[in-house]
Amino acid sequence: MLQIAVSRGGKEPVIIFLAVIAIGLAAAFYLYFVVDKYSLLYYWDAVSHSVAARKLVDWGENPGLGQIGTVWMPLPHFLLIPFVLVDLLFSTGFAGTALSLPCLALTSVYLYKIAKGLQIPGIAVIPAYAAFAGALLYATNPNILYLGITSMTEAPFMLFFVASAYYFQMWYQKGNKLRDLILCSVFLSFATLCRYESWFLPVFLIIVVGVFAIKKKEGKDQQSNNRKALAILASILSLSSIVFWLAWNQYHYGDPFEFSNAQYYSASWYAQNRPFRELLFLQPANVLSVYGVTALAMYGPILLGAGVAGYYVFRKARIDGKKIVLLFLALPPLFTIVSLLIGIGEMSYWFNSRFMVLLSPLIIVMTCIFLAKVGDDGRIVKRRRAITIAAIVGALFIYQLAIPAFAAVITVDDAKGGYSVKENQLAIKTGEALKSLYDGNGKIMVLTGSGLEQRIMVTSGIALRNFDEIIEPSTWKASFKEPWSYDRWLVITSHPGSDALNTTKYWLDRQDELATHYNTVYENEYYKIMALK
Known part of the structure; x- marks a missing residue:
């Protein structure tokens, strides 16, 4: 060229x-x-x-x-x-x-x-x-x-x-x-x-x-x-x-x-x-x-x-x-x-x-x-x-x-306008926390929406094949209904993107059930990282 x-x-x-x-x-x-x-x-x-x-x-x-x-x-x-x-x-x-x-x-x-x-x-x-x-x-x-x-x-x-x-x-x-x-x-x-x-x-x-x-x-x-x-x-x-x-x-x-x-x-x-x-x-x-x-x-x-x-x-x-x-x-x-x-x-x-x-x-x-x-x-x-x-x-x-x-x-x-929103800033902190917590074992389910999920992925530096993406078209996955059987880690937000509103809400409404299988190992105002017990 x-x-x-x-x-x-x-x-x-x-x-x-x-x-x-x-x-x-x-x-x-x-x-x-x-x-x-x-x-x-x-x-x-x-x-x-x-x-x-x-x-x-x-x-x-x-x-x-x-x-x-x-x-x-x-x-x-x-x-x-x-x-x-x-x-x-x-x-x-x-x-x-x-x-x-x-x-x-x-x-x-x-x-x-x-x-x-x-x-x-x-x-x-x-x-x-x-x-x-x-x-x-x-x-x-x-x-x-x-x-x-x-x-x-x-x-x-x-x-x-x-x-x-x-x-x-x-x-x-x-x-x-x-x-x-x-x-x-x-x-x-x-x-x-x-x-x-x-x-x-x-x-x-x-x-x-x-x-x-x-x-x-x-x-x-x-x-x-x-x-x-x-x-x-x-x-x-x-x-x-x-x-x-x-x-x-x-x-x-x-x-x-x-x-x-x-x-x-x-x-x-x-x-x-x-x-x-x-x-x-x-x-x-x-x-x-x-x-x-x-x-x-x-x-x-x-x-x-x-x-x-x-x-x-x-x-x-x-x-x-x-x-x-x-x-x-x-x-x-x-x-x-x-x-x-x-x-x-x-x-x-x-x-x-x-x-x-x-x-x-x-x-x-x-x-x-x-x-x-x-x-x-x-x-x-x-x-x-x-x-x-x-x-x-x-x-x-x-x-x-x-x-x-x-x-x-x-x-x-223009770029900083999107970067500086609170959801994104806290997603970066969540990605950095995940980077320090993840030991290389098991898959990571992410319930945030694709935009926030991608920010977490890049910030964490973890290979993408270790992530289990759950967005609106993902309800067919067996892992969506029973994440603890498939994913050792779970990241969830209270402020999901538009392409994960329903899937995230499904598990936000069932946090007690998640708590029977996962421990919360990191939490900020919008996000939780949970690890399998």
Whole structure:
């Protein structure tokens, strides 16, 4: 992957890659050793993704493909497997860093290459300094950087999305080479197996390639027809992961759209059972207000202003089909806006602010165009142009790097918002207690709900195959009705998650029966750890 990304790019892509890796490692070590040892695991979903990945090989009941699940796309979990199997990386959150940080660095490289490859009349070429600055502005944004050192799915998704955009640009601008189109489709199929925001893109790609094949003025010989047919087939390849995911859900759950309907876990279920939907559903003014304010907080007025100025330059340039590449980059953020409007997505300023990362390629590319235009402005003498560019780039980096000192890093604040709730804090203490109490013998039944259970699992550092998960769909298990016959340990909470309300209540109402078989060996305000007598 690195070899593909840096090919035909000179030394700059290598410098960008190594610089981003160094910056990311410095940030991760600072957060872990100075701020909080759980800082890489603040996001609930970061914990859940790590657990989901490890369950594929380390789970007692049905490890393997049976743990692919639904709702969450599986590719990030498969990519995480080598790292979550290392206990130290798994329990500290550095498993996510090991995957996401190289993805962040490679995404920066591809943004550099997209900017360098733009063809804009009035600007001879996007200079290396503008593309270089854009690549590092992306990676050093504190909000994006935090996502790039955790096990969230944004970093792998952004890599595959931006890589596909680069090869789409190459195909569209550089002679329609089949190799570029195939690479675009392959990376796009990977992106669609990471996040749903990219699902519009294969359809868009197929339409563009189909229209191009129809309009292209070539001979009508068999060789020309074969080239057009191969191009269309190459674009259809981008649908492969979507077809796989629909087929998997049909095979495993009897419903190809189970991922959108699953109780307790789907985005639409959360949207309908939390208050944010009421503010956004079919209310475009509210959606744009939330989206705009969050974008301003994430990118700052200077970078957004530079992006708007770059868009103005881009619009003025008379480029044949110039909107095609721009629209490709715009589709994922447009998907987010549409999902908020139709009530299947959630966002409330800092809450889910990570969705704003989808807008970053557009902003970065437009900023590079603006910097290139300033550097190419013949009305300004060369010396002053250099000073002006240095001042603009300096202001962009100074503001961005100073954000943690005087303003909110909204992705971190979003993560800490969930991390700091009392149920979660006490779950961490329970996991730490379980780590010290567990002697390696026997299974551990957990009656908390999956989110709290996963926090306990990661904190305890105990192999996942030793846990007996009891949630709403688990009532079929013999261990649920008679835990003492199967599980030596039992963890129960008085404040379970939504996917374990009834199963937990069942045993909360029968604690006297549990007491005849188990001793309470640890207890805090919300949780008990019990050991078999």
